[in-house]
Amino acid sequence: MREERKFSVTEPPHISSGETVPRAMLDTILALVPVTLVAIYFYRLNAVFLIGVCLLAAVVTDAVARKIKGRKPSVSDLSVLVTGLILALCFSPLTNWWTAVFATVLAVGIGKEWMGGLGWNRFNPAAFGRAGVIVLAPVTVFLNRQFAGWNVSFPMSPDVVDSVSGATPLTMIASPQMTLDVPHLQLLLANPGGGGLAETSALALLLGGAYLLYRQHITWHIPVSILGAVAVLTTILGHNPADHLLTGGLMLGALFMATDWVTSPITDPGRIIFGVLIGVLVVVFRVFLGPTEGVAFAILIMNAFVPLIDRLTRRGVFGQLNAAKAAAAKATATKAA
Amino acid sequence: MSNGTFTGGIHPPDYKEATSQLAIEDIALPDEIFIPLSQHIGAPCTACVEVGADVSKGQKIGDSESFVSAPVCSSVTGRVTAIEKRKHFTGQEVLGVAIKVGSQEDQAKTNYLKAIPAWEEADLDELRKLVREAGIVGLGGAAFPTSVKLSPPADAPIDTVIINGCECEPFLTCDHRLLLEKTEDVIVGSLIMKRVVGASRVIIGIEDNKPDAIAHMTKATASYPDVTVTALHTKYPQGAEKQLIKATIDREVPMRGLPMKVGALVHNVGTALALSEAVRLGKPLIERVITVSGPGVKRPCNLRVPLGTPLNHLIAHAGGLNAAAARIVLGGPMTGWAQADLSASVVKGTSGLLALDKALAATRDEYHDCVRCQRCVRACPMYLYPNFLATAAEHKQWSAADKDGALDCVECGACAFDCPANRPMVRFIRDAKAAVMARQRA
Numbered sequence: 001m002r003e004e005r006k007f008s009v010t011e012p013p014h015i016s017s018g019e020t021v022p023r024a025m026l027d028t029i030l031a032l033v034p035v036t037l038v039a040i041y042f043y044r045l046n047a048v049f050l051i052g053v054c055l056l057a058a059v060v061t062d063a064v065a066r067k068i069k070g071r072k073p074s075v076s077d078l079s080v081l082v083t084g085l086i087l088a089l090c091f092s093p094l095t096n097w098w099t100a101v102f103a104t105v106l107a108v109g110i111g112k113e114w115m116g117g118l119g120w121n122r123f124n125p126a127a128f129g130r131a132g133v134i135v136l137a138p139v140t141v142f143l144n145r146q147f148a149g150w151n152v153s154f155p156m157s158p159d160v161v162d163s164v165s166g167a168t169p170l171t172m173i174a175s176p177q178m179t180l181d182v183p184h185l186q187l188l189l190a191n192p193g194g195g196g197l198a199e200t201s202a203l204a205l206l207l208g209g210a211y212l213l214y215r216q217h218i219t220w221h222i223p224v225s226i227l228g229a230v231a232v233l234t235t236i237l238g239h240n241p242a243d244h245l246l247t248g249g250l251m252l253g254a255l256f257m258a259t260d261w262v263t264s265p266i267t268d269p270g271r272i273i274f275g276v277l278i279g280v281l282v283v284v285f286r287v288f289l290g291p292t293e294g295v296a297f298a299i300l301i302m303n304a305f306v307p308l309i310d311r312l313t314r315r316g317v318f319g320q321l322n323a324a325k326a327a328a329a330k331a332t333a334t335k336a337a
Numbered sequence: 338m339s340n341g342t343f344t345g346g347i348h349p350p351d352y353k354e355a356t357s358q359l360a361i362e363d364i365a366l367p368d369e370i371f372i373p374l375s376q377h378i379g380a381p382c383t384a385c386v387e388v389g390a391d392v393s394k395g396q397k398i399g400d401s402e403s404f405v406s407a408p409v410c411s412s413v414t415g416r417v418t419a420i421e422k423r424k425h426f427t428g429q430e431v432l433g434v435a436i437k438v439g440s441q442e443d444q445a446k447t448n449y450l451k452a453i454p455a456w457e458e459a460d461l462d463e464l465r466k467l468v469r470e471a472g473i474v475g476l477g478g479a480a481f482p483t484s485v486k487l488s489p490p491a492d493a494p495i496d497t498v499i500i501n502g503c504e505c506e507p508f509l510t511c512d513h514r515l516l517l518e519k520t521e522d523v524i525v526g527s528l529i530m531k532r533v534v535g536a537s538r539v540i541i542g543i544e545d546n547k548p549d550a551i552a553h554m555t556k557a558t559a560s561y562p563d564v565t566v567t568a569l570h571t572k573y574p575q576g577a578e579k580q581l582i583k584a585t586i587d588r589e590v591p592m593r594g595l596p597m598k599v600g601a602l603v604h605n606v607g608t609a610l611a612l613s614e615a616v617r618l619g620k621p622l623i624e625r626v627i628t629v630s631g632p633g634v635k636r637p638c639n640l641r642v643p644l645g646t647p648l649n650h651l652i653a654h655a656g657g658l659n660a661a662a663a664r665i666v667l668g669g670p671m672t673g674w675a676q677a678d679l680s681a682s683v684v685k686g687t688s689g690l691l692a693l694d695k696a697l698a699a700t701r702d703e704y705h706d707c708v709r710c711q712r713c714v715r716a717c718p719m720y721l722y723p724n725f726l727a728t729a730a731e732h733k734q735w736s737a738a739d740k741d742g743a744l745d746c747v748e749c750g751a752c753a754f755d756c757p758a759n760r761p762m763v764r765f766i767r768d769a770k771a772a773v774m775a776r777q778r779a
Contacts, residue, residue, distance in 0.1 A: 002649055002679075003658050007665045008700070011673040011764045012678065013750030014666050014691075015349060015507065016699040019757040021708055077705070118756070119706035219711070261710045268725060316592075317745045318579060318719040323591035326598070 021118075024261075025078035027215050031208030032256065038190055038204050039197035043093035043164075045154035047197055051088040053097045057104035058084030065113035079118050083107050086126040086256055087200035090296070092247055093156070093164060096148045099133055099140055106132035115249055123303045124263045127253070127296040134293055153323050164194035170248035173239070174291035187246035200250040202245070209255035218259040221271035222278075226254040229279025237287060250282060253295035263303045270313035278302050286311075340587055342570040345718040347751045349507050349573055349671070351546055354508040355637040356630050362520055363641050364654050366438050370645030371423055372398065373433035377480040385435055390417045395447040397470070398434050407482040407685075408775040410471045412623035412643035414446045415439040426674050426681040433682075436645070452619035455777050456529055464533050464616065471615035472622045472685075476607030477576065478668055480686035483608055487533045488631060493596060493597040495534040497587055500527045502543040502550065502606045503576030506669025509689045511626040512606040516550040516675045518544065519610050520557045522617075522698060524564060526609030527615055529773035531563065534602055539564040544584045546571040574749040578603045580718050580755050592745060607688075615731050618703035622634045622685060629655045633662025633692025648679040664698035666691040671750045705758035713752035713762065719745050723752035727762045730769035735776060738769035746770065 039047045062080040063073040074080065087107055091100055107129025115121040133140050154166070169187060172178040182191055188202045198205060212218045230250065231241040246249065258264060258278055265274050278298045285294030375381035382399030386392055393414040397517050400408040415438045422430040450470055482620035487493055500523065504512040515523060527539045541558070543551050545568045558564040569575055569584050579590045579601055588599040596603055606610075607625060614620040623644055630637040635656030642651060648667070652658055666673040667681065668689055684778045713723035721742045729737035753762035 003652055004678075005658070005662070005677070006677055007663065009677050010664075010700060011704075011761060011767070012666075012670070012672050012675075012748075013754050013763065014664055014670040014673065014675065014693060014699055015697055015754065016759070017347070017349070018758065019755060021705055021757050024710070024757050027363045048716045117706070152338075173563075216712070217710070261708050264709075266709050266711050266714055266722065307621065309590065314722065315720050316741050317721060319589050319592040322589050322599075323594060325595075326591050 001014050011051060021077045021079070024215075027081050027212065027217055028082045028256070029085060030080065031211045034204035034207050035089065035198050035252075036085070037158065039089065039093075040199040042156070042160050042190075042192035042200055043197065044156055046093040047228055048071045048155065049097070049152060050091055050093065050095060050197065050281045051085060053100050054084040054088035054104050057101045058087075058108050059179065061105050061108040062113065065109045066117075069113070074118065078117065079110055079241045080112075083112065083125040083129075084254070087129050089128060089252060090126065090130045090196045090293075092168070094153075094194070096144065096147065096151055098143045098150070101131035102140065102143060103133045106136075119262055121262055121317065122306070123300050124257050124260045127257050127299045127303070130293055130296040131300055149300055160192045163192050168195040168291070169246070170195055171291040173243045173247055180247070183248055184242045184246055189260045195247070196249055196252065199248065205251045205255055212255070212259070217334055218255075219268065219271065220255070221268055222259045222264060222275040223254045224273025224321065226250075226258055226279045226282070227278040230283055233280060233283040237283070244283070248286075249293065249295040250292070253278075253299055257296075258299050258302075263306060265306050265309045265313065267310060267313040271310040273309055273313065274302050274306065277305075341470050341568065341584055342572060343481070343575070343583045343718055345720065345751070346572040346580070347573060347717055347755055348571070349754060351571070352507045352630070353510050353513070353546070355508075356628050356639055357547070358765045359510075359514075359637070359639055361514050361626055361641050363640045363691060364646070364651070366413060366441075366603070366643065367646050367650040369418070369435060369437050370413055371433050371435045371647070371682045372411065372645040373425055373431045373682070373684055374399045374409060375431055376409065376686065377407045377482055379403060379407070379472040379482055379485075381432070382406065384420050384432075386417050386434065388417050388420055391415075392417060392436060393446045393448040393704060394444060395450070397472075397621070397624055405482055405485050407474050407484070408470065408471050408502040409434075410621040410623050411436055411484070412645050412655035413438045421670040424680055426673075426676065426684065426687070428752055434498065442656075450615065450621060453616050456616045457532065461533055464529065467615060468612060470621070471611070473552055473608065473611045473615060474578040474622070474685050475605055475721070476611060476625060476685065476688070477605035478672065478686050478688055480684070483557070483604070483612065486602060486604070487530065489534055489597045489602070494600060495536050495597055495602045496535065496538070496600040497602070498527055498531045498536045498539045499581060499601055500539060500541040500609055501578075501581055501603055502541055502547075502554070503581060505544060505571070505573045505691070506671055506673075507573075507632045508691050509628045509669050510630075511628045511688055512548050513550055515606050515610055515626060516547070517553055520553065522610045522613040523606055524558060524561060525617065526611070526613035527564065527604070529612050530602065530604055530609065536602065537563065541566045542569050542581055542586050543567070544571040544575055552605055574747070576651040577718060577747055578747055621750050625683070625685065625687065627651065627683065627687055628689045629691075630689065631662075631666075632694040632710045633658050635659050642683050644683055645646060645683060646683045646768055647692055648676065648681055650651035651683070652679055652692075658692050662692040663694040663695040666693060669695075671754065672748065700763070701753070701759050704760045707760060708758050710757055712755040712757065716751040716755050718749060718751065719747055723762055723766070726769065727752070727760060727765040730765040733772070735769060735772040739773045743769040743773050749768055
């Protein structure tokens with residue numbers, strides 16, 4: 001029996017691991033589910049609304065920005081949803097929806113699509129949006145005036161309202177006059193402190209980070225070097241390192257924003273340098289500038305150095321060192337002869 | 338000394354269970370065979386028979402004057418019906434000799450070489466000459482003439498012969514079966530290699546997904562003090578020459594250098610068998626063992642096949658293809674050649690014939706820009722940055738691709754296997770290699 005069928009001819013390899021960009025993005029969203037649930041538990045519909053606004057704004061901005069470039073929306077790769085979700089988790093439950101929309105438009109429209117789209121963007125889109133609304137404060141003020149009276153908020157339980165309306169844990173540690181009055185264990189497990197939604201549980205973030213590590217979407221280098229640098233530096237400066245590790249956007253930034261594939265170094269030593277310097281910048285910002293979105297700014301600053309870090313930390317090709325050694329030995333031998 | 342592994346690599350599912358426990362079968366002779374005159378690295382052969390001539394099994398039918406080349410011999414007794422260009426497994430047309438296979442009785446007529454049973458005392462050049470005349474090339478896939486590898490220059494002494502029993506390509510089990518079934522030949526072949534190059538030891542490296550082969554070979558080599566078996570981690574591409582040397586004796590072959598620079602010589606299990614048969618029996622390289630497998634094959638098997646047998650004949654022996662067959666691959670799924678049909682014939686370097694189904698067969702027509710996930714960087718056994726290299730190649734930035742090590746890439750495909758953006762890394766890098774080499778020649 002002769003087989004007469006024709007088959008497609010393609011280059012090898014003929015099999016693949018099945019890893020895809022959408023799968024990785026879905027994994028990232030799954031990794032953010034625990035902290036999202038904790039935030040929703042405390043802030044109720046306020047959290048749901050904020051997340052919904054960011055996701056919707058991300059999808060619409062992506063569609064519009066890509067339409068301008070003459071391309072189809074990229075929502076199917078799920079990366080805009082990751083940006084939208086991380087951005088929402090950076091904001092406090094009291095954030096106006098127009099500020100969230102503005103940040104998302106900056107993140108997806110400019111930070112991502114305008115810079116070339118997924119793979120080409122130099123800056124982490126979420127950090128870009130979060131920092132953007134601070135840098136562009138005049139625009140936010142203008143928006144606040146325009147939309148005054150259009151704010152949307154939902155009821156929360158009375159003790160959550162109390163703690164949200166007070167100082168956030170970050171303000172407490174980063175202002176000289178205040179001290180942190182929330183136990184570390186509470187910050188680690190579940191605390192409605194009024195900071196970003198993601199600040200409600202460091203443990204939930206760590207769980208998500210562990211999942212990304214397990215799925216090999218991230219490596220330990222960046223989170224460990226950021227958190228390590230912060231711990232060491234704050235200890236040297238006489239602070240309690242746990243105060244810093246468990247407050248503000250540090251945990252979210254270290255695990256989910258600084259580890260962004262596109263905007264972090266591709267070499268392992270480069271990732272360590274990148275992480276350590278982010279940690280240094282975060283501490284400098286917090287200690288000398290007070291409570292700001294230091295993490296977002298630190299990540300953005302280091303994002304700019306990624307090409308340089310990559311170039312300086314590239315490994316040699318297999319056997320390159322030996323080839324160089326052999327060449328040197330030959331040169332010496334020739335000289336001797 | 339041996340760390341059993343190398344840096345980088347990937348862990349694809351090995352899909353070997355379909356054939357790993359199946360003994361090697363002989364296959365009925367086809368009506369006609371076609372033996373390409375170029376099936377190795379080096380100069381192609383010129384036919385030394387004419388159309389209409391009667392040839393017998395083992396008779397040389399093509400040879401070349403070049404040092405880097407290997408003759409081809411008839412795998413059957415029969416009559417030459419044509420010397421013409423036909424489709425090769427690479428998709429190109431190559432010149433070859435078509436032979437109508439004679440009757441079963443005719444096959445008893447052989448034209449083998451003069452064996453050297455006393456190889457332990459024989460003249461080394463005589464042994465090298467025999468290896469050359471027998472047409473032996475590396476049977477792992479690259480098909481580099483073995484006689485050339487057995488003639489190292491005096492300034493590169495070789496102390497270790499490494500027998501490659503890794504078989505790190507998924508699906509393939511032919512080397513596994515040879516280790517179990519042709520144990521003595523493999524050991525003797527490796528000892529002949531050791532003697533010819535003046536090495537002091539033989540190391541047989543086997544991946545630890547073949548515990549039966551490791552146990553069997555360890556026992557079989559117990560009485561040979563110079564031969565040891567090393568279990569290696571199961572990781573692709575463990576069987577790549579430089580990675581295997583690193584894993585077994587922890588030496589790093591210099592960039593763009595040959596293994597002899599670090600005193601090592603690597604040969605495949607099948608090559609050791611061919612060498613043993615040539616030296617002890619005078620039998621030229623006229624057959625080899627091939628794994629026929631994959632979800633598209635009705636009856637997966639390990640076959641001993643005369644060289645030149647049409648692929649269709651192998652598939653027929655394996656019960657035919659089923660409806661699910663979507664991609665035909667000659668060789669392993671990581672580096673093998675996709676076939677448009679089954680018209681090509683088996684050559685010396687053919688280690689497998691696979692029929693993949695739609696679920697397994699990867700297509701990379703649609704792909705995303707690089708997302709810098711680092712997976713290819715972690716996978717690359719040559720310590721390259723496949724991401725930068727492939728992106729440079731994609732945009733035809735040939736100088737950048739050259740700087741990024743286009744010529745150091747071994748095309749193992751580990752980067753493409755694990756790329757979430759589905760980028761056709763090997764295609765990009767091959768383009769870059771061709772362009773860089775063209776520029777160097779210019």
